[in-house]
Amino acid sequence: MISRDQTSADEKDRTRRLQRTASGCLYAVLVAVALWMIRDFIPAVVWAAVIAIALWPLLTWLEQRPMFRQRGMWLAVGLTVVIGLVFVVPFVVVAAQAGSEAADLLRWFHELLRTGIPVPDLVNHLPMGSKQIAAWWQENLATPFESSPAAKNFHSATVVAMTRHFGVRVAHGLVVFGFMLVTLFFVFKAGSKLGEQLLEASRRGFGSEGAALVRRMTNSVRSTVTGLVVVGLGEGALLGVAYLVTGVPHATLLGMLTAIAAMLPFCAPIVFIGSALWLLSQGATVAAISVAVFGFVVVFVAEHFVRPVLIGGAARLPFLLVLFGILGGAETFGLVGLFIGPALMTVLVVLWNDWVE
Numbered sequence: 001m002i003s004r005d006q007t008s009a010d011e012k013d014r015t016r017r018l019q020r021t022a023s024g025c026l027y028a029v030l031v032a033v034a035l036w037m038i039r040d041f042i043p044a045v046v047w048a049a050v051i052a053i054a055l056w057p058l059l060t061w062l063e064q065r066p067m068f069r070q071r072g073m074w075l076a077v078g079l080t081v082v083i084g085l086v087f088v089v090p091f092v093v094v095a096a097q098a099g100s101e102a103a104d105l106l107r108w109f110h111e112l113l114r115t116g117i118p119v120p121d122l123v124n125h126l127p128m129g130s131k132q133i134a135a136w137w138q139e140n141l142a143t144p145f146e147s148s149p150a151a152k153n154f155h156s157a158t159v160v161a162m163t164r165h166f167g168v169r170v171a172h173g174l175v176v177f178g179f180m181l182v183t184l185f186f187v188f189k190a191g192s193k194l195g196e197q198l199l200e201a202s203r204r205g206f207g208s209e210g211a212a213l214v215r216r217m218t219n220s221v222r223s224t225v226t227g228l229v230v231v232g233l234g235e236g237a238l239l240g241v242a243y244l245v246t247g248v249p250h251a252t253l254l255g256m257l258t259a260i261a262a263m264l265p266f267c268a269p270i271v272f273i274g275s276a277l278w279l280l281s282q283g284a285t286v287a288a289i290s291v292a293v294f295g296f297v298v299v300f301v302a303e304h305f306v307r308p309v310l311i312g313g314a315a316r317l318p319f320l321l322v323l324f325g326i327l328g329g330a331e332t333f334g335l336v337g338l339f340i341g342p343a344l345m346t347v348l349v350v351l352w353n354d355w356v357e
C-alpha cells in the first residue's frame with residue numbers, strides 16, 4: 001500500500017517537472033521574441049563577435065600589460081577606433097582617388113555617349129569567335145550609346161531607381177557598421193571576464209564537451225579570419241608590386257582591390273586578369289602575360305597551400321570541408337558567412353568523431 005508521504009513526494013516531483021517544462025517554454029518564447037525584436041541588429045552583433053574572436057588573444061595580452069591594467073575603458077576605445085580606421089581608410093583612399101579623377105571619368109563617359117567604344121584590335125586576333133564578337137560589339141558598343149540597343153533600357157527612371165537602391169544599401173551598411181563598432185566597444189570593455197562567463201555558461205548548459213566545442217568553434221573562426229585576411233593582404237601586396245613593375249596605372253589602388261578580392265576564394269583573378277587585358281590592349285604583350293602568369297602562381301600557392309594550412313590546421317578541418325564551409329557560408333549568410341561556415345563545419349567534424357568513436 002502506497003503511503004501518503006510517498007504520494008505527496010510524487011506529486012511534488014511531478015509539479016517540479018511541470019514547472020521546469022513551463023519555465024523552459026517561457027524562456028524559449030522570451031528569447032525568440034527578443035531575437036525577433038533585434039533582428040535588424042543581428043548582423044552587427046555577428047560581425048562584432050567575429051572581430052572580437054579574431055582579436056581576443058591580442059586583447060588578453062594587452063590587458064596584462066601594466067599600462068592597461070586599470071585602463072580598460074581606454075583600451076576598448078583604442079581598439080574600437082583602430083578597427084574603425086581599418087575599415088574606413090581604404091574606402092577614403094578609393095573615394096579620394098575617384099574624386100581626383102572625376103573630371104576625366106565624366107569626360108570619358110560623355111565621349112562614350114557621343115561616339116561609343118571602338119572595337120579593340122585584340123578582338124580581330126582572337127583564335128575563334130572573332131567575327132561574332134566584333135559584330136556584336138559593333139552593333140551594341142561601337143555605336144553612340146544614346147542610340148545603342150544595349151542602352152535602350154538604360155533611361156533616366158532606371159538610373160534614378162538604381163541610385164536610390166544603392167543609396168539605401170549604403171545607408172543600411174553604415175548603420176550596421178556603426179552598431180557593430182558600438183557592440184565591439186562594449187565587448188572589449190567587458191574584456192576577458194566576458195570570455196570566462198561565456199565558457200562557464202556553455203559548461204553549465206552543455207557540460208565539458210560543450211565548452212570544448214565552443215573553444216574549437218572560436219578557434220575555427222579565428223583561424224578563418226587569419227587565413228582569409230592575411231592571405232588576401234599578401235596576395236594584394238605581391239600583385240601590387242607586379243602592377244607597379246609592369247606599368248599598370250593606379251597600381252596601389254589595384255593592389256588594394258586585389259587584396260579585398262583575394263579575401264574571397266578565387267576572386268583575385270578578376271582584378272589581375274583585367275589588368276593583364278588592359279596591358280594587352282596597350283600592346284604590352286610580355287607585361288600582360290607576366291602579370292597573368294605571376295597572378296595565377298600566387299593564387300595557386302595561396303589557395304592550395306597557405307590558406308588551407310592556416311584555416312584547416314588550426315581548426316583541424318580537411319581542405320574540402322574548409323572550402324565547403326567558406327563558399328557555402330558565403331552563399332547562405334552573406335559575407336559574414338565566410339567566417340561562420342568553417343565554424344559550423346567544425347561542429348560536424350566533432351559530431352562525426354563522437355559518433356564513430
